[in-house]
Amino acid sequence: MTRQILVGGVPVGGGAPVTIQSMTNTPTDDVTATVAQIRRLETAGCQIIRVAVPDMAAAKAVGAIKAQIHIPLVVDIHFDYKLALACVEAGCDAVRINPGNIGGADRVKAVAEACKAKKIPIRIGVNGGSLEKPLMAKYGGVTPEALVESAFGHIALLEQYDFHDICVSLKSSSVPVTMAAYRLMSEQSDYPLHLGVTETGTIRMGTLKSAIGIGGLLALGIGDTMRVSLSADPVEEVLAARDILKAAGLRREGADLISCPTCGRTRIDLIALANEVEERLKAVDKPITVAVMGCVVNGPGEAAAADVGIAGGNGEGLLFRKGEIVKKVPQDQLVDELFALVDQL
Incomplete structure (x- = not known):
């Protein structure tokens, strides 16, 4: 089991439930737009939010944003340690920064001491697209071993100042490389892991890649918090993350639909039937399983684990x-009768 850190009071690691994160895509110094987007993400189920801090204008907006939202705020910083210090002073809940990229030991020490004083954790974010050149040369490219060695290098810079409030991510656009890196890291460290596959693409392929990479790791018991990275509205990231957690069996919320793939025995428009049931289930918050089957011969038996279900005939x-x-x-009453039964549960 990994050690536990607290991100604004939300536990990460140490056996705590896997948390869902996302990142805003508004200009951070536009406080109104950023707060509005975060509130939409909160409603969707986001539990930790990250904002980019590319300059001091963004850093100065952190306090105002923090005051108007209800979930922990993580600041994403590259290279400039002064931005990290400003955000810590403004009250951020966590800092995403790689200490190896911010300059000399005095700068690393300044950030570590500032975060330690306010009990603010640091996420070390190793990314295949920005892997150190010596490691690229050593391993001949982006490999799981290179990602892990990079992570331990950054960790060592913080540990030398007795800073251990650390979370680690090891992201690549390659699903197999990402999964192997996280597995390797989990075998060598007990720091909590932030899961993600980076640069996955648009909603369809991005969700598929994330479901394989993140979901596969979660099924192996690896991972403490997660972000699904999509070229889409960040709300879609949160919805995909919730579905992945349900598919991995780590979260039970709302209704779960199972339906058969149809075959030559099907005598109803099962696809339309399943779509109708799925749409109506959006209003059901009971943790139940509902089945839509296309064969009255063995449909009930195949879906015996479902709480309720229907099997269509001719x-x-x-x-x-x-x-x-x-x-x-009668066929035209199937869905209404199903939901009458759901109401009784």
Whole structure:
């Protein structure tokens, strides 16, 4: 088990539930726009939010943003340690910075001491796109071993000042490289891990890559917090993350739909039926499993684990609960009868 850090009071690691993160794409110094986006992300289920701090104008906005939101605020900083110090003073909840990229030992010490004084954790964010040149040469490119060695190099810079409030990410645009890096890191360190596959693309492919990479690691028991990186509205990142956590069996919220892929025995428009049920389930917050099956012969049996379900036939269908048939109903009443049964749960 990893050690635990606190990001604005939200536990990360140490057996705490995996948290969902996202990052704003508004100009951080536009406080109104940034706060509005964060509030939308809060509503969607984001638990920790990160903002880019490329200059002092952005750093000066951190305090005003922090005062108007309800989730922990992480600042994302590259190279300029003064920005980190300004954000710490402004009350940020965590700092994402690589100590190896901010200059001499005095600068690393200044950031470590400032964060330590206010109990603010630091996330070391190793990225395949910005891996140190000596490591690229040593390993012949971006490899899991190179990412891990880079992470330990940054960690050592903080540990020499007795700073251990650390979280680590090792991201690459390659799913296999990313997964291997996290597995390797988890074998050698107990620092909490921030999961993510970087530069995954737009919603469809980005979600697929993240589901494989992040979901695969979570299924192995690796990972403490996560961000799905998409070229899309950040809200889509949060929704995808929630689905990944449900698919990995780590979060039970709302209704889960299972449906068969159809075959030659199907005598109803199962695809339209499943889509209708899925849409209506958006209003259901009960942690239940609902099945939509296309065959009355073995549908209830195949979906016996579902709390409730329907199996369509030719002009009629079966309503069932935990695999047991409740009654037979006309096809045009199947969905309404299903949700009447859902209401009883």
